[in-house]
Amino acid sequence: MLDANAKTVGMVGLYDNVDALVQAAATVRDAGHKNWDCHTPYPVHGLEKAMGIKPSPVPTVILTAGLVGLIVAIALTGGLSAIHYPIRIGGKALLSWQAFVPIYFELFVLFAALAAMASVIFFCKLGRWHSPLHDSGIMKEITCDRFAIVFETRDGDESHEDIRAMLEETGCRDIRPLLEQEDEDNSII
């Protein structure tokens, strides 16, 4: 937990109501802030529009990986059955692709699913076990039933007072500093 070495790295506004959060997010988006995000206990639909975030590239990644899997399957079955060690089985053509369709399909799905798992980890920035939100103890409320707008002010471009004023304007009653533990090395490796 936090001690005297904690450093303020941002501001957090906490909301109890999902409508208030969506409205506040739209206000913040229109004010043109950069380093901010909403943190919610569950996916809130329509929030991505209110926040103005771009559509996720995840579907493209998954489709590409699936197609790679398909090509691997075609190369694997055809290459091994018709080129590497051709054996005629049951009088069928060496490249009897119909018999390989189950493998084409399964490898398509396997590669796509591996890409889906990898994209969850990569795009959601998982595998970073420490964050100021954990240090400040705000995650406990976010994972349960509260909604937060979080501003990171590490680069010092935005003043805490401006952010506080804006959050108050959106009707936020619970505004806290975002604290980070300083004394230890926060990287996991």
Next chain:
Amino acid sequence: MSATQCAVPPTPAITPDLALRRLDDDIFRPMESFPTRRWWFAISITGALATLFVVCVGVTITQGIGTWGNNIPVGWGWAIVNFVFWIGIGHAGTLISAILFLLRQKWRTGIARFAEAMTIFAVICAMQFPLIHTGRPWLAMFWLIPYPNDQSLYQNFRSPLEWDVFAVGTYGLVSLMFWYTGLIPDLAIARERAVHPFRKFAYGLLSLGWRGSHKAWNHYEKAYLLFAALSTPLVLSVHSIVSFDFAVSHIPGWHTTIFPPYFVAGAIFSGFAMVATLIIIMRKMFRLEHIVTIEHLSAMNKIIIATSLMVGYAYAVELFMAWYGGVAAERYAFMNRAMGPYAWAYWTMVICNVVVPQLLWFRKIRRSVVLMYPVVILVNVGMWFERFVIVVTSLHRDYLPTSWDMFSPTWVDIGLFVGSIGLFLTLMLLFCRFLPTIATAELKAVMPGSQPSHGVNHA
């Protein structure tokens, strides 16, 4: 029934007036308190059965599969029966998590996590049987995955058994990843609720530092949707490919084109029966009756009736085609099933799978835990017998009457099957202790009032 009653409202996702915090408390409490005496009692029994499984695997490996009842002509005995049985059990999990998700059936959220866990453990049980059937399972990897032997020869990719390797392997892995993806936000809840530093560390490690950021949710939801979209055809393909193990051969009673849809329907049927069997106990044990409600059980019972009719239809079509096709061996195979030495198994299957589930047409039975429990138990029994009938009665008398023989299981066969039930239930009990049994974050998202109301500026 009046007209107003006929207009069926959609099954609600959850009891309406439940606060988010209480939801967390109710779901996570069983994980956070010391196991109850009932839990210890249950796991001591299932643990003993799982030990029996280990013993029987030991006997099989040290003394060979001659310790089983398999003979010639019944070269595929209980091992394959159990394999198909367990794979089928798993299918309900994927159906609930993927197909009902794509169909926007919100009620599925309450039971999805539990059913997905069941899928994974059922696949684990299923995989044991073909592996130990190879006799030397430590070498099985070289025989199954594409790896050349010393003559540089690879597997035959035209063989349904090799398709099985790809299908079941992919299914196991994809189910595991889908399940884990769903667990990540809930593990973050568990981390935040944890008091003991070790629990905090363990759940923190597993939750991968999930912070509930909306940028993350945005990617996460897309990936989750695509996992569902991938799993839907996958689950249909897996049992179709399992059925090819039979249908592609020339054995009378196996060589039929109805097998893939028949197997898939049977798998969903048996899987839902198993979900109901276990979740009724789980909701009672952990006092989650207000989250997994009678509405959920009733909705599952409706799916059980539907799939029971599909399975009954398949039995009828098999008989009809055997007669209509006019192939003597095929006709004999079905006469032998219904009236031969294994007729008791055939009629057990028909009664348990087709006759008994019709009781669920009665609203009273469908909505009473006590009354529906015997029905779902009998469906489990019936579906095991279905696989027994398919495997054993077809093999024991094929084209050549001089090689006809009877099959009887040994104690090792019985021990492996009963033991695999023990293994499965032990894994389920451990799951209920250590992981959130209900998809909490997902359930919060479908609760009334959890999503922004209309009229908010979305521009």
